[in-house]
Amino acid sequence: MKQINVVWHKIPDTDCTLSAIVFADYLNKKWYEAKPYIQGELNKETEYLLETLNIAKPEIATSFPEGTRVALVDHNEKSQTLDNIWDLDLEWVVDHHKVDFSTSAPLNIRMEAICSTSSILYKMYKESGFEISKEIGTMMLAWILSDSLLFKSATTTKEDVIIAEELKSITQITDFEKFAMPMFDAKSDLWDMDPEDIVKYDYKEFEINGHKIWVGTLETTNPWYALGRKNELLEAMKRIKEKSSLNFIFLSVVDIIWMKNISMVLDGDDSEVVKSVFDTEVTDNLADLKMRLSRKKQIIPDLTEFFTKK
């Protein structure tokens, strides 16, 4: 049996921990002895889920000894993965993001342009004839509902919906809204968090054509947790922008009940970028981005195009 460590990405968005646990379960059913790892502390949604489902929190690791066999799940970019990925034996990648990595040897990769990596893993279980336990099925379902914001996100595909439906019989969870809302509420509960931690709660940092840009997203059932602390958050964004030598920083507060995106922007250049890219006004550091709920599909591509040409 080959030992392998399964790793999720550095920046804790919702699906993180579950993805490593589910993929490790899959690999254990194949010909591996697989162990899930996380690269940092969990967000509140994931903490809530692990507690509710009574699942142990994986160990934290950001590097492994040279030559360790690893599997990456839900990410592939260098900036989001293990510190010493080049010393390791990368054997698997399962993901649904754009590609930005290279290897010196062939490996196993499964990527699909689909809302949730969970849906890809569900298909892989089916294809291999592996049984999906109630516990794994529940994690898969939570992960799909979280990724797709109860199917309201623009990234949702027909396949994600069909797979969630199929998971009903395994999980005996039939009321998706009832199952997902406490999970969404858990992640919305930001009142006791440090403003910098809120800005860092779920972000992607990119370098596009020499410009370093940072796009944070807060998906929340209660946008006032964030909007009510606007000044503190703008101060935190300013500090992060300076410390990380960013050219642009941006924080979307996505109301997942009412399906609206109100984004926070710093004065000056950043506001000009937002006005021009999203064709909107910026008033008191807030931009109404309306139904742009998906960072991957409705925010990043426009910013990428803008900074590529700049």
Next chain:
Amino acid sequence: MKQINVVWHKIPDTDCTLSAIVFADYLNKKWYEAKPYIQGELNKETEYLLETLNIAKPEIATSFPEGTRVALVDHNEKSQTLDNIWDLDLEWVVDHHKVDFSTSAPLNIRMEAICSTSSILYKMYKESGFEISKEIGTMMLAWILSDSLLFKSATTTKEDVIIAEELKSITQITDFEKFAMPMFDAKSDLWDMDPEDIVKYDYKEFEINGHKIWVGTLETTNPWYALGRKNELLEAMKRIKEKSSLNFIFLSVVDIIWMKNISMVLDGDDSEVVKSVFDTEVTDNLADLKMRLSRKKQIIPDLTEFFTKK
């Protein structure tokens, strides 16, 4: 129905044309209107197969209009793909090589560390519940036998062998050797070819740590087609090395009956590299590399290590 063009890589090794035809057939069964393309003239093995199986030769193209949807099969590296890949809408990659590309959007990727991309496609048909026609099955089988040199190559996996066995009932081909030998003979028939074309018959060019290296392979049932023309071929290698500003050039003549590799090397630096990397003598520009039949697994990794440290 989405239109998509399916493309194999620039340098014609054996599986090339078949891979584009088979993958286009798969995509047509999905939700595409797919058309196979090749990027240059065919080698003799492929010509023999298309003639024998009575299959039309795909059109040649090395670029497409901006925004054309494309699927790459059996390759992913920039140097081997369409000239204007960055203008195109890359939607699929099915391959079994190391990864060296990046994208600006998510896409569908299926890669496995397996001998033949044909085996991956076979699994994809099965997983999707698609029927494999006798014609497609025969192409798949030819492709597996060619990639694995009748299972003698070090890259052969248990899965490739099992899949070839499963293809017996679809193709009604049960004597693999009888089926594959005329195909191997066809590719061995080099007598009327220009020496430069022989050196370019099946090669990989890499840039490693600033060193441009070229590794050609002639898999043949009759090594004397090549060894008998040694001086002409060495002259051709010299010309190619100069024209392409290479730091190293190397041509393996792989006897697929007797499972031996005799490689041609130029005098000077190249001979020194071969001596040191493969721990062998070079006599009259020939190095006996013994059972190193797989370029991917038994030649490239050692050269990569050497030039990385140089």
